[in-house]
Amino acid sequence: EAGVVQSPRYKIIEKKQPVAFWCNPISGHNTLYWYLQNLGQGPELLIRYENEEAVDDSQLPKDRFSAERLKGVDSTLKIQPAELGDSAVYLCASSRSGTGSTEAFFGQGTRLTVV
Amino acid sequence: RKEVEQDPGPFNVPEGATVAFNCTYSNSASQSFFWYRQDCRKEPKLLMSVYSSGNEDGRFTAQLNRASQYISLLIRDSKLSDSATYLCVVLRGVYNNNDMRFGAGTRLTVKP
Numbered sequence: 001e002a003g004v005v006q007s008p009r010y011k012i013i014e015k016k017q018p019v020a021f022w023c024n025p026i027s028g029h030n031t032l033y034w035y036l037q038n039l040g041q042g043p044e045l046l047i048r049y050e051n052e053e054a055v056d057d058s059q060l061p062k063d064r065f066s067a068e069r070l071k072g073v074d075s076t077l078k079i080q081p082a083e084l085g086d087s088a089v090y091l092c093a094s095s096r097s098g099t100g101s102t103e104a105f106f107g108q109g110t111r112l113t114v115v
Numbered sequence: 116r117k118e119v120e121q122d123p124g125p126f127n128v129p130e131g132a133t134v135a136f137n138c139t140y141s142n143s144a145s146q147s148f149f150w151y152r153q154d155c156r157k158e159p160k161l162l163m164s165v166y167s168s169g170n171e172d173g174r175f176t177a178q179l180n181r182a183s184q185y186i187s188l189l190i191r192d193s194k195l196s197d198s199a200t201y202l203c204v205v206l207r208g209v210y211n212n213n214d215m216r217f218g219a220g221t222r223l224t225v226k227p
Contacts, residue, residue, distance in 0.1 A: 031213045033215065035217075040219075040220075041219050041220070042119075042121075042202050042217035042218050042219045042220045043159065043202075043217045044217070045214075045215070045216065048213070048214060050213075056214060091158060091159075093215075095213050097213045102147060102206055102213050102215075103149075103161045104161070104213070104215055106158035106159050106160070107158060108157070108158050109158055
């Protein structure tokens with residue numbers, strides 16, 4: 001079974017430019033998470049989807065960040081415009097809710113550098 | 116105050132040592148608890164779930180104290196390969212509500 005796939009793995013952009021990240025969760029996983037991880041810190045939740053519905057986006061900086069999960073499968077996270085402080089690793093994870101198994105599987109992440 | 120707090124570390128221990136990590140959580144409605152392991156520049160992976168009765172998996176023992184809102188992880192007979200960051204994870208909410216919150220992580224280095 002394929003794991004969570006994220007692309008790109010690395011991205012370097014100039015500040016004020018837009019950037020987008022893509023995530024394909026494990027097949028059948030209805031919960032999808034986007035986390036941000038800074039060096040030396042744990043993952044911080046940006047947004048959580050249950051199927052196509054964003055059920056928790058309280059920590060998503062909505063002035064510049066947006067996300068979508070059309071058809072409840074893959075998802076994109078966008079930043080426009082990017083700021084220097086957005087440099088971090090963006091992790092996507094998925095899990096299967098409603099089965100008693102809540103293990104979340106992570107993709108390898110997208111390492112964003114804003115210069 | 117963060118919702119999930121861990122020992123800041125880092126922990127530097129010799130091979131064969133026993134090391135314990137602590138974690139506290141602030142949301143008393145939290146339902147499930149986990150330890151994840153994250154190797155350098157890799158993604159987090161589930162190490163073990165934490166059950167109310169305590170549970171053991173080989174050299175690893177996890178314990179939960181709901182009254183004190185405290186979780187621990189004990190590693191016995193440390194191996195070089197145990198060097199990693201250990202993340203405490205709390206799942207809020209009830210069945211069908213997979214709201215996962217992570218601690219900042221505790222870094223462990225096991226030395227020869």
